[in-house]
Amino acid sequence: MVAATAVSGPTTRRWDTATTDHRVRWRGAGAADPAPHHRSRRRALARLTVQTRVIVTVWVLTAVALAFSGVVLYTQGEAGADRAIAADGQQAVAALRALANQPDPATGAPFADPSALLYTALQRLSLAPSEGAFALVDGSVRWQAAASVTLRPEADPDLVAPVVGQRGPILG
Numbered sequence: 001m002v003a004a005t006a007v008s009g010p011t012t013r014r015w016d017t018a019t020t021d022h023r024v025r026w027r028g029a030g031a032a033d034p035a036p037h038h039r040s041r042r043r044a045l046a047r048l049t050v051q052t053r054v055i056v057t058v059w060v061l062t063a064v065a066l067a068f069s070g071v072v073l074y075t076q077g078e079a080g081a082d083r084a085i086a087a088d089g090q091q092a093v094a095a096l097r098a099l100a101n102q103p104d105p106a107t108g109a110p111f112a113d114p115s116a117l118l119y120t121a122l123q124r125l126s127l128a129p130s131e132g133a134f135a136l137v138d139g140s141v142r143w144q145a146a147a148s149v150t151l152r153p154e155a156d157p158d159l160v161a162p163v164v165g166q167r168g169p170i171l172g
Contacts, residue, residue, distance in 0.1 A: 096121055119143045127151075139164055 048056075099121055104111045111117040118135035122143050125133055132151035135143040141154045141164075153159050 099124075115142060122146070125149075134160075136164060 096117070100111060100117055103109060104116055105120060106116070111120075115135075115137045118137065119142075122133055122135055122145050125145055127133060127145060127149050129150060132149055132153040133145040134141050134154035137143070141160060144152070144154055
């Protein structure tokens, strides 16, 4: 057995070169085997077959691809919903402007004030069961959609409060 001694700082280390696997083995006071975790990882990887490595790689790539496609679908869905909301708002503004150019059906004269215009517009709305509408006049809910509409957003104070606090026109 061949042994040597090295002095490094406050501890003395010895290494043994007479091992059967021809690797240097550290021994000494407080000395640890340099990077023992690397050896255990290499041994663990060496025990894995090529088939296992390929399967694990395919699973990881599949998981990454699914996560990426989920993110893409989510962002596209959000963008589509935003576009649909903007288009609906623009359509509502256009319809309201067109109605403003017509005479008030109650009087036959031009609309006297925005309140009468909003009332007429709400009464003419054809809403789906999942839709509701209301009109604000002077900062409070003044007009509601027809009585046949089942969804009543004006009954939700958490929805109405931010809209009432809005300054200026909300759409258009």
